[in-house]
Amino acid sequence: MDKVFLEEIIYRYKHPLHRGKNSGQKIASENVSCGDKITIYLEIFDDKIVDAKFDGSLCSIANYGAELLLDKIIGQKITELSQINSADLLGEIGASLLQNPVRLKCFELAQIALNELKSASQKRI
Amino acid sequence: MNRSDFPIFDYQPDLVYLDSANTTLKPRAVIDAVRNYYENYSANIGRATYDLAERATLEFNSVRQKVADFVGADLREVIFTHSATYGINQVAFGLRDFLRVGDVILLTEYEHNSNIIAWQKVAAETGARVVFLDEKPDLENVKIFAFSHVSNITGEVFDYDEITAKVHENGGLVLADITQSIGRTKTNLKNYDFAVFSSHKIYGPSGVGVLFAHREVQEKINPLIFGSQTFKKISRENVILADNFSRFEAGTPNIEGVIGLGAAIDFLNKISMNKISEHDIELTKYMTKQLEKNGLMQFLIGAPTTGIFSLNHPKIHPHDFAMLLNQQKIAVRAGRSCSDILMQKLGLDRGVVRASFGIYTTKTDVDKFIAGYKNAIERLAD
Known part of the structure; x- marks a missing residue:
């Protein structure tokens, strides 16, 4: 793993922007192979995510995945969420993680939780 | 001991391989x-x-x-x-x-x-x-x-x-x-x-x-x-x-x-199994001593008498330890290590960091692991 990328992961782990709770809708997921758990809290108004937080028991990469995901989705319409993918979230700096299927699973834990919301919203449509 | 018999070290001389309980390197x-x-x-x-x-x-x-x-x-x-x-x-x-x-x-x-x-x-x-x-x-x-x-x-x-x-x-x-x-x-x-x-x-x-x-x-x-x-x-x-x-x-x-x-x-x-066993016991004692000396015994699971050590830090994820150790070319196992029932009993859903020895393991490898483990705590703990 590239040193700059590693430092970025550790920085967001120690200085998270979105860790916490709010009173919004809760979605959760678990990585059964390693025991990591995440809960995402979404305040949705008029089909738009106006605030999002997460907490749980997470490794630094799962934490990083949640941080980047929430960076992206806050302010987005629920209908726009389907366009999110790991390659876009990771960008050039984190592209090496795409070649590491075990740790990519950690990174995608928050996205898996979000998928629940996506499928629920698709059912509504 | 016998490190030169393992060609992988010709290609990766800095490798600290501490995952022999998972699989051993090949001579x-x-x-x-x-x-x-x-x-x-x-x-x-x-x-x-x-x-x-x-x-x-x-x-x-x-x-x-x-x-x-x-x-x-x-x-x-x-x-x-x-x-x-x-x-x-x-x-x-x-x-x-x-x-x-x-x-x-x-x-x-x-x-x-x-x-x-x-x-x-x-x-x-x-x-x-x-x-x-x-x-x-x-x-x-x-x-x-x-x-x-x-x-x-x-x-x-x-x-x-x-x-x-x-x-x-x-x-x-x-x-x-x-x-x-x-x-x-x-x-x-x-x-x-x-x-x-x-x-x-x-x-x-x-x-x-x-x-x-x-x-x-x-x-x-x-x-x-x-x-x-x-x-x-x-x-x-x-x-x-x-x-x-x-x-x-x-x-x-x-x-x-x-x-x-x-x-x-x-x-x-x-080599003789007696010598292999002596080497394993010597390293096990050395690792135990180093864990004691560095204030890490509190994280040790059980009381190893053979070269398999599992550590649990209450705040730091085993995968994060493994990630930082890997940066220093130290290979360890992280997670539940195929022992889910024991992990459930110990309340360790995320598992442990496991360092395990082979006949090529040296005291320097143990020292590097201890230093790497301490460094990870310094970097990741609150």
């Missing part, structure tokens, strides 16, 4: 033996009569004797399988007819998942019950006792001589998983009915395991699969299976893997 002698088979006599065994095939058959058969001698077993008790897991499954499902409703299959909470799941499945089929040792069961109804000789998590040695004797008294059978002990200490099969191990954990190729089945109980287990080389007589109407190990070895075996296993055993014998 040149094993690599050469496998390559030699491919290059010089890669014929099938036990079938054809030309020179190449005869040589392959001889080399393959000689390994059965080497394996038997290595643990003080009889040649006829050695069954080649694909893995230790396959061996456990062969015994468990092979004993379906032996088990009755209400019989107890006794396991310990220290088992590898492979030594649990097969028994759970057989119990479900037969009406037997799986009970763990920490439930303190009455031993009267125990029909099977299956345990690991060395814990793949805590590095502790478990002999269970008294339980073995009691189970035998009541007509039960005992299986020892010697996967973690056989490459660390001189192993004796004692009076176990069955024992299993994997070649890749004693410096041999993967894809080969060994099941020892004591001659007196071998006929109690039925083969799981059938095929060529397993029968004495065959007709259009019927087949009579061989009455020795052949009936458990259907199909062309992993010939090069078995030959590689033979080379691994020669390699270990050349």
Whole structure:
């Protein structure tokens, strides 16, 4: 793993922007192979995510995945969420993680939780 | 010790490999033996009569004797399988007819998942019950006792001589998983009915395991699969299976893997298992001392007497330790290490960081691990 990328992961782990709770809708997921758990809290108004937080028991990469995901989705319409993918979230700096299927699973834990919301919203449509 | 025998260190001289409980690195002698088979006599065994095939058959058969001698077993008790897991499954499902409703299959909470799941499945089929040792069961109804000789998590040695004797008294059978002990200490099969191990954990190729089945109980287990080389007589109407190990070895075996296993055993014998055991004990003591000296004993699980150490930090994820250690070319296992029941008992859902030794492990490797572990705590703890 590239040193700059590693430092970025550790920085967001120690200085998270979105860790916490709010009173919004809760979605959760678990990585059964390693025991990591995440809960995402979404305040949705008029089909738009106006605030999002997460907490749980997470490794630094799962934490990083949640941080980047929430960076992206806050302010987005629920209908726009389907366009999110790991390659876009990771960008050039984190592209090496795409070649590491075990740790990519950690990174995608928050996205898996979000998928629940996506499928629920698709059912509504 | 013997680091120069392992070519991987020629390519990666800075590698600190502390994952030998997962799989061991391969010595040149094993690599050469496998390559030699491919290059010089890669014929099938036990079938054809030309020179190449005869040589392959001889080399393959000689390994059965080497394996038997290595643990003080009889040649006829050695069954080649694909893995230790396959061996456990062969015994468990092979004993379906032996088990009755209400019989107890006794396991310990220290088992590898492979030594649990097969028994759970057989119990479900037969009406037997799986009970763990920490439930303190009455031993009267125990029909099977299956345990690991060395814990793949805590590095502790478990002999269970008294339980073995009691189970035998009541007509039960005992299986020892010697996967973690056989490459660390001189192993004796004692009076176990069955024992299993994997070649890749004693410096041999993967894809080969060994099941020892004591001659007196071998006929109690039925083969799981059938095929060529397993029968004495065959007709259009019927087949009579061989009455020795052949009936458990259907199909062309992993010939090069078995030959590689033979080379691994020669390699270990050349060094001597006494020396290997001394090296493992010395490193285990050194690691324990270094953990004490550096204030890390509070994170240690159990009390290892062989070279397998698992650590749990209450705040830092095992994967994060492994990630930072990997940056320094230190390879460790992180997670539940295929021991979910023990992790549940310990309340360690995210598992542990495990550092395990091999014959190439040095005190410098231990020092680097300790320094790397401390550095990770400094970097990641609040």
